[in-house]
Amino acid sequence: MKRPVCGLLARWLPLAVAALCFSQSAEAHVQKGEAIGFLTGLRHPVSGLDHVLAMVSVGLWGAQLGAPAVWVLPVAFPMVMALGGMMGLMGIPLPGTEYGIAASMILLGAVVFFELKPPLWVAGSLVAFFAIFHGHAHGTELPPGQNGLLYSMGFVCATGLLHGVGILIGLVHRWTWGQMFLRLAGAFTASMGVFFVWKAFA
């Protein structure tokens, strides 16, 4: 027969509280900037509409293409983006970053709109090429004085989750209205890309 949970609690809770009262504090260290580093990194990719639309588009395109692209593209993008971020952090210049980001929106929006289905290596190379620009922009914008590791973890998680959002939205591709909806989303992303190109020139 099972002992009632309330009875167990009544017996052991005072003992646990007493043990906690007599325990010493542990002296683990928290490194500089850890408290806000992860959250700042998590917020950074979602702070710009250009980055958000491009990353969600990668997920949408992956969902349109199906397996294995649905997971290859979202794996390729964060890894190559981090490579671009590393270049930015190391001070290696990349000309035309803003134009590259805007062009990524136009092209990724266009491929989603036209539902293009190139070979996997072409799709992967296109996504990876533009990921360099996004990563470089983030790398040069990373704020000093925060814990680099936690910032990077938050930054990568946010990027991956944005792709995940794109894939989840892309699940509507199985329905006819969903295919139309995705194409409209691609058109919106491409038109926003045109706006960002104009903004970069202005």
Add this chain to the structure above:
Amino acid sequence: MYDGLLHFLLSPEDIVPVVALALLAGLRGPEYGRRALFLLPVSWFVGCFLGTMFQWATSWPVAAISFLIFGGLVAANAQLSLRAMTVLAGLLGLVHGWMNGAGVPWSFSLVGAYAGLVAGVFVVVALVSAFVIRLRPPWTRIAVRVAGSWIVATGLLLLGWSARRG
């Protein structure tokens, strides 16, 4: 003991490579999981004492390199032999344990702290590898590989941070 345990749990540069190794072991199967589970804490314990004894730490970005190696192996779903897994687990434990121990002056209380640290390693490897071993649907194993790619991406950025700091 709690100092060591909390040190490990609050140090992402240590816990993430351990999680990556556990993911890798979990992907490969129960035998690999058991090998990692018992070898990694032992090598970590030895590394801690060696670090304390020699009091020397490398200036290399050890965490970034570990992220790249172990995250890359998970992302690639590397078909490692059991011997290779043994070597990797031993190296990870020795290097990170050494970095934990270096710079800490010797005292008898360190034994308890290192025991707590190693207990943390044991628990994390046990939980993560057991969780991955039980995963059956194909998409869940892909999700594990995606997690590996995120670890690689974090390692690349960390390498950039290290280079910027000089």
